[in-house]
Amino acid sequence: AQSVAQPEDQVNVAEGNPLTVKCTYSVSGNPYLFWYVQYPNRGLQFLLKYITGDNLVKGSYGFEAEFNKSQTSFHLKKPSALVSDSALYFCAVRGNNNAGxxxxxxxxxxLMVKP
Amino acid sequence: EPEVTQTPSHQVTQMGQEVILRCVPISNHLYFYWYRQILGQKVEFLVSFYNNEISEKSEIFDDQFSVERPDGSNFTLKIRSTKLEDSAMYFCASSGGLAGYNEQFFGPGTRLTVL
Structure with a gap:
């Protein structure tokens, strides 16, 4: 069975500071990893994904994520947070042997970014 | 930019009634999904659909649930006899191509309230 853990319910950061949102996963085979963001009363918006290749993946709105196979982690990062980044962030995983x-x-x- | 749409945005129903939630996936996508998010909880997979049949379903997707692609554009989720615990936000998603590493694009959701 595959699973994802996001150990922090909330992350607070000041605008302009770097941010990290943590994610660890468990899956059979090689993972496909995704980050989504959800704004109030909206659906999930795709931010970025890791499939293979470079461990550092760049995505939308200046976000990036680092895949670490040994630590089974895929933390989301941004060098300089904006107040508009305040939202709910979801990490997701899919195994590469999953037919569906x-x-x-x-x-x-x-994520709460304060001015 | 193409997007997944869902109707209605909010559905209120009495326990035991049938509901149909509707989705229009992105037009050239081949995989379709339903997820749900009970208030305050994580997003949970319900079912995936490809080539006019279910390719995978979760334990949540019991005999009360069914999916259908009645025409070339709509994708529906039917709950035959709603229960209080079916109250949740239901998200439709679609992805292009056959490869599982394609990101899934989510609709804005239908909030189902069962009284």
Whole structure:
């Protein structure tokens, strides 16, 4: 069975400071990893994904994520946070031997960026 | 930019009633999904659909649930006899191509309230 853990319910950061939202995963085979963001009363918006290749993946809105196979982690990062980045962030995983493309999500981390 | 749409945005129903949630996936996508998010909990996979049949389903997707692609554009989720615990936000998603590493694009969701 595949699983995702987001150990922090909330992350607080000041505008302009770097941010990290943590994610660890468990999956059979090689993982496909995704980050999504959810704004209030909106659906999930795709931010970035790791499939293979470079461990550092760049995505939308200046976000990036680093895949670490030995630590089974895929932390989301941004060098300089904006107030508008405040939202709910979800990490998701899919195993590469999963026929149905089912995504398993973490519990979400609320990011609060204060001016 | 193409997007997944869902109707209605909010559905209120009485326990035991049937509901149909509707989705229009992105037009050239081949995989379709339903997920749900009970208030305050994580996003959970319900079912994936490809080539006019279910390719994977979760334990949540019991005999009360069914999916259908009645025409070339709509993708529906039917709950035959709703229960209080079916109250949740239901998200439709779609992805292009056959490879599982394609990101899934989510609709804005239908909030289902069962009274």
């Amino acid at each position: 493309n089912m995504l398993t999500f973490g519990g979400g981390t609320r």
